Amino acid sequence: MDETIVAVKCISCASENTRFEGIVSQRPGRFQSGDSTLVQCPVCGIRFRHPVADLAALEELYTNTAHTTWPDDDFRRDHYLALNLIRYMPQPLGVLDFGCYSGAFLCKLPSGCRRYGIELSESASAVARQRGVEILGKTIKAIDAKYDNFDCITMFDVIEHLTTPVETLTSLSKLLRPGGTLIISTGDSDSLLWRLHPMSYYYYYNEHLTFYNARWFRWFAQRAGLRIAVQRRFVRDKVTFGGTLRQFALLALYDFTQMLYRCRVSRFVAGVFPFSKTLRWTVAPQLSAFPDHLFVALQKEESNENRHCDD
Numbered sequence: 308m309d310e311t312i313v314a315v316k317c318i319s320c321a322s323e324n325t326r327f328e329g330i331v332s333q334r335p336g337r338f339q340s341g342d343s344t345l346v347q348c349p350v351c352g353i354r355f356r357h358p359v360a361d362l363a364a365l366e367e368l369y370t371n372t373a374h375t376t377w378p379d380d381d382f383r384r385d386h387y388l389a390l391n392l393i394r395y396m397p398q399p400l401g402v403l404d405f406g407c408y409s410g411a412f413l414c415k416l417p418s419g420c421r422r423y424g425i426e427l428s429e430s431a432s433a434v435a436r437q438r439g440v441e442i443l444g445k446t447i448k449a450i451d452a453k454y455d456n457f458d459c460i461t462m463f464d465v466i467e468h469l470t471t472p473v474e475t476l477t478s479l480s481k482l483l484r485p486g487g488t489l490i491i492s493t494g495d496s497d498s499l500l501w502r503l504h505p506m507s508y509y510y511y512y513n514e515h516l517t518f519y520n521a522r523w524f525r526w527f528a529q530r531a532g533l534r535i536a537v538q539r540r541f542v543r544d545k546v547t548f549g550g551t552l553r554q555f556a557l558l559a560l561y562d563f564t565q566m567l568y569r570c571r572v573s574r575f576v577a578g579v580f581p582f583s584k585t586l587r588w589t590v591a592p593q594l595s596a597f598p599d600h601l602f603v604a605l606q607k608e609e610s611n612e613n614r615h616c617d618d
């Protein structure tokens with residue numbers, strides 16, 4: 308029997324042939340969930356934590372998150388990739404940003420667009436409202452039936468916080484008009500450096516519960532009847548050449564110390580020297596200069612009526 312097979316049902320496709328990949332250790336941070344098992348599904352490609360974190364505690368954390376917790380004026384490549392797509396859509400648009408925080412992305416939209424947001428943080432949604440965003444509620448359930456015709460729905464760095472990605476994305480796609488686009492950005496668990504550090508990659512923040520790759524989006528698009536209009540890997544932040552070198556050097560040092568740690572004699576020698584401190588690194592240093600994020604645009608089919616007109 309294959310010992311890597313564990314009896315945990317996939318949270319995405321319900322397959323029972325999931326695989327145990329290892330233990331992800333708890334990180335310092337705002338949310339403490341303890342160590343968790345990383346489970347991978349060979350059918351749909353998703354990775355997820357098991358057991359599932361305390362969702363009520365997470366919701367409370369997000370609800371009480373201040374609007375100043377994350378800067379909203381920093382450069383974000385996913386915002387600009389989305390704006391490049393939106394520029395070519397027939398204007399004016401109705402755009403919903405799911406997890407809009409203080410409305411930083413919606414404020415970048417061309418004038419004339421109608422801006423809508425879903426946001427748990429009370430402080431951040433108050434700021435978004437001041438900026439002209441119509442906050443529809445805290446969760447997708449709060450959206451009134453009259454809002455079912457968005458031209459575009461965006462989710463930036465949100466899907467990895469969900470434990471019901473299929474249900475959420477399916478519900479969101481129903482809110483799109485025929486021909487509308489669902490735009491998602493998230494980490495790419497198939498990126499090279501992630502695969503080289505499968506259990507220690509920096510992206511395993513305690514609040515990140517599910518992990519995606521291009522394969523999962525292909526699986527989901529087919530299941531949901533959506534067309535993949537764009538799918539590309541990207542570097543999330545703007546990093547200088549010096550910053551890139553620094554990150555690369557830190558990662559090389561991390562890999563070197565991990566190699567020493569695995570070797571008993573070297574562990575003894577390293578313990579004598581000052582750099583032994585680095586042996587306590589359990590998490591690879593944060594990388595923002597490498598292409599380890601995915602940008603995906605899923606398009607809903609035009610209605611049959613519209614297709615007739617086009618023909």
Ligand SMILES: [Zn+2]
Nearest residue numbers: 317320348351
């Ligand atoms: Zn699955």
